[in-house]
Amino acid sequence: MKSLVQTSDFDQMFTMLTSDLPKSKQFLLKMELKRLAQPCDYFIDLRGHVDGDVKPFPFQGKTHYMDEQAIKIFEQGIKQYGTFTLGLYEEVMNTDNNYRVMHRKETEQRIRKALNASESELEPEQQAEPTNQHQARFFQFASYINRIEERMNYSITVEVMLDDGKKYSAQTTDISVQGCKLKLAKAIDVELNSNLGIFFRELEQEYTLDRQTPIRYKVLEVSPLDSKYQQLRLKRLDGTSEQDIEFSNFLDKFIRGNKRRYKLNLDNTLDAVVIKGYEQFFVPRMSALAVFVSVHEGKSNPQCVLTTENSRPSFHYFQDELQRSVLPQVLNAKRLKQLLQQPSTQRSSQLFCFTHASKGKLYFYSATAQELAEQPELSALFLGFGASKKSWKVFQLSLQPTSLKFSQLQFQIPGTTAKEQTKGSPHLLDGYLKNLRFIVSMADISSEQSNSWYQQIRFDKAQLSQLNRFAHAKLAKLPFCEAIPVKYVNLRFEARYLYKTTVELFDSAQQALPQSFSRDFSPNGMQIESMLPLHINKGDIVRLNLPDLQKISNKYTLSHLPYEVMAVSKSGTIMNLKALSTDEGHAGKQFFQLLIQNNRSKLTVAEEPVKHPGLAPALRNMYVKALDSFPFYIHRKGIRYDLKAVAAGSQLNSLHLLLQQLNADKEHLIIEPLIKHNAVSLHFANQLKNMKRQDPPTTYELYIQLSDNWQQQPEQGFRCNYDYEFSTEPEKQAFFQQAIASGSLVLAYKIWLSRTGRPDSDYISQELDYISQYAIHKAKMIEEELWSVVGVGELIDITDEVLLRFAIPPEQRAEQHQMRQHRITG
Known part of the structure; x- marks a missing residue:
């Protein structure tokens, strides 16, 4: 009846079609039809509101913005109504791909499921389903796989000859001049690192190649494909004969001539560009201060610091009245040795600091958790008095080894050389970097809430002179430690x-x-x-x-x-x-x-001067390789905010290890426990909406309680709470006390959440250009994925500091440490 509202016989048709309805319903229905038929002069703008490509759509002197689905509905509605009406406007604004409609349907579906089935009625597999719904892509920084040559997806039947002379039929999946992958029957026994020969019968017949002997390969990897087949990754053995050289030249020309027809294997390039893209989001927003320690002739010294907008205040904190860095005194050889004596997976500690100004000079006092434990009679004095100072800070220290070889983590596009892709000579930096052996990450984990706990510690003021043993002497000359700012892209929101x-x-x-x-x-x-x-x-x-x-x-x-x-x-x-x-x-x-x-x-x-060309990228490469925090990324699609990606350096964080125990998928992590209570979709999302890229990060604390059976029943045994879920500080303390008393393992993490800027397209432009030549749709998908990142977070383990802060007795802290070693870090 919508198309009949404006016609003269509408009343007659309406009465005939609705004769079986009560008068009240007839009246409401007629009013609604007339409302929908009212002329409409609204603008339609679906940009950011639908899952589709929106484009301009001119109509009667106005330009609307709609996607293909909305345009189709709009054109059909014009034919039906005869003009642009309110009903048509509502239809266009409520298409199936509208984010608001999609969200409403998802909510209704969840409510319907909750009403129609109780938890006890579900099968065990169905009960476990929600835990597996929320997964984040997991990748490791700096894990680029370089290929010196292009590899083409090409499937042909070949004949494989093993060392015992037996021959079998196999299928290639990709091929390059120096290698290939084969699909072979699983029943055939092929040993790793063994040699085999391949006859390319189809190529020989089609291109009249005259080969009497097979091409020799070495088996680098054997992996199962399915119940019937296995996959072999092969590397060609050096062949110096004239026939081998001739076949190499043939393969090279064959791949160059057919790579657009059969498509290149871009897996390693796709992985590299995604990893590099996420790296360039994280490093400029990292909150920990990365201190690079050199070792020369048996002496250690903090040589330089990689700073970001978030970590620069920490660097300034350790500068005296002459703007000299006191980090060489704070990170002295004794403290570095303490960290090195710990197991390689746990080289961490807490550093407690405060300053005292007197007669125009600034005096620094600091102590590590180990030093205070060795002098328990001074622990309360240092913590209680230090926390009363405005300059009181608590830092989480973490030490990781590094090396000059990590400074040039350069991804190499197949068919090129690293020299073609590197601007300038990295060898000029070798003299500066060759003695760097360790990176000390210093994260400022202090806050007003945590400081209030230390301020409650009672101490004897008469013993304040005893704190002089924690003071750093005023030296006429300090080893120079310079700040090197991260250089990725001009992060200013406007040019100067x-x-x-x-x-x-x-x-x-x-x-x-x-x-x-x-x-x-x-x-x-x-x-x-x-x-x-x-x-x-x-x-x-x-x-x-x-x-x-x-x-x-x-x-x-x-x-x-x-x-x-x-x-x-x-x-x-x-x-x-x-x-x-x-x-x-x-x-x-x-x-x-x-x-x-x-x-x-x-x-x-205005361009900012660079003191050491190439130094900042080199230090950045070394840091992402040694990283031991837990970076995560929040993407936005329409009105939805989701935690979709998680990263790691070479050293996995305790939370990485914990989440890995929930599933066996190496490419994803189940993050269900972290996003309970709508932490991402509501709390983090609302915070990011109110932040700008240049704003300092917002901090949170995450508390986790693990019972003995948490792996069998993660819903009940894996309990997560954010600090904002507690109304008072004593409630947090009670949470830890009760959890420890019940025999549970407790963990605490500090989170820094920052708003991201635009992606640094120049940093990944070469890789994207290469991918675009052969798979432009994949390049666009990567760009869309990176442009959807709106927030980056960094999470570090602060369990030891929180247990100390909440006055958990030393024997219980030691018990928790052993339990954590047994259940998580090993």
Whole structure:
């Protein structure tokens, strides 16, 4: 009846078709039909609301944005209604691929299942199903598999001859000049590392190859395919005969001529580009300070630090009044030896620190958990007094070995050489990197909540002089430890342009400051330099005039512009300013936007100088290889937020080992326990929505309780709670006390959640270009996957610190440590 509403015989047809309905229902139905037939002038914009490619769709002078499914419904509705009506609008906004509709249907389905079946009515396999639903892709950083040559997917029948002279028929799955993969009957016994020969009968017949002897191969891997077949990975043995060389030349030409027809095997390139893509999200947002320790002539020394926006405050914390790093004193040889004496999988500790300012000098005090355990009479004194200081910090230390060979983790595109892909010579850095032996990761795990527990510790003030044994002496000369910032992509949300112009500066009291000049500008800020030191601090509000720029603008008033001081140089002559938002709009911001828009080709982009070309990427390679934290990634698709990827370095975190025990799939981890109580879809998602890329990370703590039967009954035996689920701090302590009293193993983790910026496309451009030549759809899928990442998290084990913080007795802490060794880390 929708198409009849506007016709003259609608009432007659309606009465005839609804004669069996009550009058009340007839009335409601007619009103609804007339409502749906009302003309509509709404714009339709489905961008970000549907699972489909949205494109412009002009209609009667307006441009709507719809995908193919919506366009089909819209065109059918126009034929049915005769015009754009409210009913048609509602149909288009409620298509099956609309995220809102999909979410509602999923919710209704879950409710329906809950109402129709109780848990006791389900079969055991069905009860285990929810645990297996939430899996995250698992991959290891820096695990690139290089191929020196291209491998083509090519299936032909070959004849395999074993060492005993017996011959069998087999099928190739891919082939390269120096290797191939075969599908062979499982019943045939083939030993690893044995040699065999292959006759390529089909190639010989088709291309008239005259071979009397087989091509010799070595068996590198034997793996089952299914119940009937096994797969052999073979490497060709060196052949120096004229026939072998001739066959190599034939294969090379054959693959080059047919690789677009049969398609190349891109598995290793696809894996590498995904791993590199996720690496470039994590490293610029890592929260732990990576300290690189060199060993030369038997002496250790922190040589440099890899810093990010998140970890830079930790580096500044360990600088004295002369801006010298005291890390060589804090990470001294004795403490490094303590860490090295622990098992290779557990080289970690806690570092407790505070500072004391006196007569213009800054004194540092620090102690490790092991040092306090060796001097229990001073433990309460150090922790209680130190926590009363504003400078109190707790760091989680972790030590991992490293080597120069890890500095050049370069993925090699098949058919090229590493030299073709590497900019500059990595050998120039060898002198700087050759003595690096260890990486100490220092994660700041302190918080107001945790500090409050240490502040409750009672101590004898009369013994404060005893703390001098934890003080670091003031040295006239300290070994130099420099900060190397991560260099991936320009992470600023807008470009800065070099430009020098006069700036008249006024402080908050409207007092004129020494005349300054701009060094660079962007719409939202600028950097200025003064001839004399400016007595301005970070956070101050200043106002400035731009007299020279005012001469070229009559549209904007470039005087008394409010800016916030974001940073001041040590000399006090250089300041970074950020435009303050006003109700009327910031005239300076509007002016610079227009200036950049009209003069972009004439302006010079400000590039940050690089002190050691290639050093930051080399240190980054070494760090991701030694990483022992638990990176994870949150993707957004429409309105849904999901934890879809988890990463690891060469050293697995205790949580990796724990989750691996829930399933045997090496490529995925079951993350069901971590996302209980809608942690990702609600709490993390709401946090990320309110964050910007440049915001500091939000921190959480995750507490896990494992009972003896947690592997058999993970739903009951694997209990996870986030810190925000507890209303008070004593409730957290009670959780640990009760869990330990029941004989359960307890674990605690610190989480840093950061908003990501755009992917660094340049970092993976070569790999994507290569993939696009042969499988452009796969390259697009990878780009879509990486562009959907909106959040990156880092998780580290802080169990020992939490047990100490909540005053768990030493004997119970030792018991928990042994239990953790037995159940998880081994």
